[in-house]
Amino acid sequence: MRRRVVRIAMNGVTGRMGYRQHLVRSILAIREQGGLELGGGEVLWPEPVLVGRREHALRALAERHGLDPAAVSCDLDAVLADAGVDVYFDAQLTSAREAALRKAVAAGKHVYTEKPTATGLEGALELARLARVAGVRHGVVQDKLFLPGLRKLRRLVEGGFFGRILSVRGEFGYWVFEGDWQPAQRPSWNYRAEDGGGIVMDMFPHWEYLLRELFGPVRTVQAVTATHLPRRRDEEGKPYEATAEDAVYGIFRLAGGIVAQINSSWAVRVNRDELVEFQVDGTEGSAVAGLRSCRVQHRSATPRPVWNPDLPVTESFRGQWQEVPDNLGEGEVFDNGFKAQWELFLRHVALDEPYTWDLLAGARGVQLAELGLASAAEGRRLDVPELVL
Structure with a gap:
């Protein structure tokens, strides 16, 4: 099958949820199954770029899972400036999330994020408005x-x-x-x-x-x-x-x-x-x-x-x-809930298939x-x- 690569900047994967559910049981699991089938003989192949504050921990994760050691960075601005990065994912501390998502939207990246999307309703709604104006795809984890x-x-x-x-x-x-x-x-x-x-x-x-x-x-x-x-x-x-x-x-x-x-x-x-x-x-x-x-x-x-x-x-x-x-x-089979939603979001990014769990849905949770x-x-x-x- 033809492979279409999507590069995903994953911020916060040294944390428990970001590592276990999003990196290992979602993105790496999609790779292990051969990618995400899009139809017409094409599969979507996720390439994670690990982002965080502790370079040694990120490099250890990359080595453990056979990922590109060069796809590791502690410089979020540089990662978002890379035209080859398609999607930004955030699993950081709640207090750091809103500012990072704003940067990603401003850089024209599609965004997928853990909840809550901001520490207050005003910030959460502004994120949804900014993403709509920018025309980027956006999704919020609603795994349950x-x-x-x-x-x-x-x-x-x-x-x-x-x-x-x-x-x-x-x-x-x-x-x-x-x-x-x-x-x-x-x-x-x-x-x-x-x-x-x-x-x-x-x-x-x-x-x-x-x-x-x-x-x-x-x-x-x-x-x-x-x-x-x-x-x-x-x-x-x-x-x-x-x-x-x-x-x-x-x-x-x-x-x-x-x-x-x-x-x-x-x-x-x-x-x-x-x-x-x-x-x-x-x-x-x-x-x-x-x-x-x-x-x-x-x-x-x-x-x-x-x-x-x-x-x-x-x-x-x-x-x-x-x-x-x-x-x-x-x-x-009943697949991992996080992985199931990741697949729907990636199909939304690649094929513009309908997707309802967006930043406005995230704002309702913050509200x-x-x-x-x-x-x-x-x-x-x-x-x-x-x-x-």
């Missing part, structure tokens, strides 16, 4: 839409399984160690507001696109935040004060009257089948979906529990639910996070206006 459990949940919604949907309840989180007797599983900047940390800005952008795509846009938000663990230790074992929230408890009213409640916490011990689960209840049936699995209970098979606190429970409530099958075509923080600070429910450019 492509996960098996939520794809099965979407299938149920679109098939009318639930009847009239009444409510959505989500539980996300796990215990992130404080860094004293066990190392923390998340970087310390996540807990410093001055560095763009906090679980609201991290997770509310996810909840915005999931709720919008599956059930309808958010119309109001009411949130309570907490910093349950105010003192932690950083990567060097030094104690620091956590200035950002590590938990948020949100109630969202959606278009059509659906009520969604989602708890997000880095200070909760897991008693679920998966680290995130959503229960959807409707007049005709209910479902519980995680990242990979989805279980249902139809109206016709709903048991008749009777409240009696004086007797032990004799039935297994979990055992009364039915697993939703994969129902994939022959030879089809919901900003309003969630304002709701918690003011102690009241806030409206969520629909964004337009």
Whole structure:
């Protein structure tokens, strides 16, 4: 097949998410499968250019994965000035992202980025405007839409399984160690507001696109935040004060009257089948979906529990639910969610195929996070206006 090369400047690949999900499990995985088939005997071949602040770490990654050692740089401006670079990808700290994306758009590069796209709504909207004026392709990572459990949940919604949907309840989180007797599983900047940390800005952008795509846009938000663990230790074992929230408890009213409640916490011990689960209840049936699995209970098979606190429970409530099958075509598999979206974005760049998860979608996530923080600070429910450019 003819090979069409697309050079992608990848900024932030020394971080956990940038390295594992975007470099290894997406871009390198596309290369391992022989490229991305475009049709007509042509494949798109991604060539990553590794960008960051630590040259030795970037060179180590390039050597580990057999990449061109010359395609490594700590000079973002020089990389963006290279006419041979087609796409700029950003997985940096949130506080550094907006300025880098502005530079990339100004340089005429297509941009693909992690969330949140900026630290505030004004900056996020301006990025979307600039990209539109520049005429570049732009996309924002919204990976959870492509996960098996939520794809099965979407299938149920679109098939009318639930009847009239009444409510959505989500539980996300796990215990992130404080860094004293066990190392923390998340970087310390996540807990410093001055560095763009906090679980609201991290997770509310996810909840915005999931709720919008599956059930309808958010119309109001009411949130309570907490910093349950105010003192932690950083990567060097030094104690620091956590200035950002590590938990948020949100109630969202959606278009059509659906009520969604989602708890997000880095200070909760897991008693679920998966680290995130959503229960959807409707007049005709209910479902519980995680990242990979989805279980249902139809109206016709709903048991008749009777409240009696004086007797032990004799039935297994979990055992009364039915697993939703994969129902994939022959030879089809559930691919990595990050890789699946990367492939759609690259087809958007190469073939101008339709693509909806753009910088305006990213701005909606920033808007919901900003309003969630304002709701918690003011102690009241806030409206969520629909964004337009």
